[in-house]
Amino acid sequence: MDLRQVFDDLVRFETELWNGIDTRLRSDCSVPLGSFNVLLVIADTPSCRVNDIAGALSITIGGASQAVDRLEQVGHVARRANPADRRSSIVELTAAGQRVLEQAGPAFDDELEARLVAPLSKSALAQLGVILSALRANAPRSS
Amino acid sequence: MDLRQVFDDLVRFETELWNGIDTRLRSDCSVPLGSFNVLLVIADTPSCRVNDIAGALSITIGGASQAVDRLEQVGHVARRANPADRRSSIVELTAAGQRVLEQAGPAFDDELEARLVAPLSKSALAQLGVILSALRANAPRSS
DNA sequence: GAAGATTGAATAATCAATCTTC
DNA sequence: GAAGATTGATTATTCAATCTTC
Numbered sequence: 001m002d003l004r005q006v007f008d009d010l011v012r013f014e015t016e017l018w019n020g021i022d023t024r025l026r027s028d029c030s031v032p033l034g035s036f037n038v039l040l041v042i043a044d045t046p047s048c049r050v051n052d053i054a055g056a057l058s059i060t061i062g063g064a065s066q067a068v069d070r071l072e073q074v075g076h077v078a079r080r081a082n083p084a085d086r087r088s089s090i091v092e093l094t095a096a097g098q099r100v101l102e103q104a105g106p107a108f109d110d111e112l113e114a115r116l117v118a119p120l121s122k123s124a125l126a127q128l129g130v131i132l133s134a135l136r137a138n139a140p141r142s143s
Numbered sequence: 144m145d146l147r148q149v150f151d152d153l154v155r156f157e158t159e160l161w162n163g164i165d166t167r168l169r170s171d172c173s174v175p176l177g178s179f180n181v182l183l184v185i186a187d188t189p190s191c192r193v194n195d196i197a198g199a200l201s202i203t204i205g206g207a208s209q210a211v212d213r214l215e216q217v218g219h220v221a222r223r224a225n226p227a228d229r230r231s232s233i234v235e236l237t238a239a240g241q242r243v244l245e246q247a248g249p250a251f252d253d254e255l256e257a258r259l260v261a262p263l264s265k266s267a268l269a270q271l272g273v274i275l276s277a278l279r280a281n282a283p284r285s286s
Numbered sequence: 287g288a289a290g291a292t293t294g295a296a297t298a299a300t301c302a303a304t305c306t307t308c
Numbered sequence: 309g310a311a312g313a314t315t316g317a318t319t320a321t322t323c324a325a326t327c328t329t330c
Contacts, residue, residue: 001260001265001268001269001272002272003252003256003259003260004183004251004252004255005272006255006268006271006272006275007160007255007259009272009275009276009278009279010160011161012200012201012279013275013278013279013282014153014157015201015202016201016282017150018154020282020283034298040147049312049313050313051311051312051313058155058158058159058162059158059299059300060299060300060301061312061314062299062301062302062313062314063299063300064313065312065313065314065315066298066299066314066315069314085307085308085312086307086308087306087308087311087313088307088311088312088313089312089313108147109146109147112146112147112149113146114283115278115282116146116149116150116278118281119281119282120274120277120278122144124270124274127274128149129144129145129149130267131270131271132149132153132156133152135259135262136152136156136159137262138261138262139156139159139163139262140163140258192290192291193291193292194289194290194291202321202322203321203322203323204290204292205291205321205322206320206321206322208290208291208292208293209292209293209320210320228289228290228329228330229328229329230290230291230328230329230330231289231291232291
């Protein structure tokens with residue numbers, strides 16, 4: 001087994017997958033994949049804080065804070081006071097953010113179909129899912 | 144099959160894998176993973192040009208050119224005239240670049256062992272290799 | 287005119303320092 | 309003192325414009 005080849009394939013496939021979906025979302029919905037990903041986390045996380053976004057996407061706190069800044073700038077999210085902890089804010093989708101999510105969702109799923117489902121057999125896709133969750137579950141500490 | 148979950152696991156595992164190896168290479172060998180990756184391509188590509196690096200790593204030509212600039216700055220590679228085409232240069236490893244590659248190689252492989260081999264059964268790792276090359280081979284055009 | 291490469295500007299990420307609240 | 313977040317500086321990436329050579 002050529003580990004370096006696996007690494008190379010993994011990194012490059014991820015790069016091309018990301019870029020391909022990003023291009024589609026930008027042209028169809030005027031939203032970058034990075035922003036869409038943040039919107040998804042916010043939609044899925046009750047009382048979502050900046051910290052939760054950083055954790056969910058494996059990015060830094062500073063990066064998450066700036067991503068929220070950008071989304072707030074274009075009116076897709078809003079910060080409101082967190083009644084439970086005055087150090088943080090709750091980040092919420094605005095109505096416009098909701099609409100973006102609903103519009104971009106189908107395009108996102110369509111790209112995933114074309115790039116993950118189409119090239120693989122049903123069983124291979126299922127195996128990929130199992131393998132990836134095993135890899136994430138057994139990742140070395142604090143890397 | 145939850146495609147969004149597969150996407151999320153893929154992207155996040157790649158991020159954590161990259162960051163983990165990058166941290167190791169920086170602290171052990173003072174070389175970022177991005178640079179190490181470029182050195183590998185140069186070592187494996189006869190008469191390597193900037194264009195070849197961009198193609199091998201799925202990055203832009205401009206990005207590859209600047210990566211070579213940085214490596215040249217620290218003395219790990221050198222550009223020399225391309226006798227076959229005066230528009231481009233041949234990028235070569237210097238003796239120092241060779242040494243970096245030889246020193247960082249074992250650390251790189253060690254991390255791959257810990258992060259890819261250790262968490263998976265032999266057959267799962269083999270499946271992952273097959274699936275990733277299928278995905279790369281059947282990627283949609285020019286994305 | 288096309289291909290290879292370089293450069294400067296814009297974008298987005300990390301990191302360190304700092305501030306407020308727990 | 310620790311935790312959550314913000315900000316400024318650095319780093320690295322893409323993109324567009326440009327230049328040279330094919």
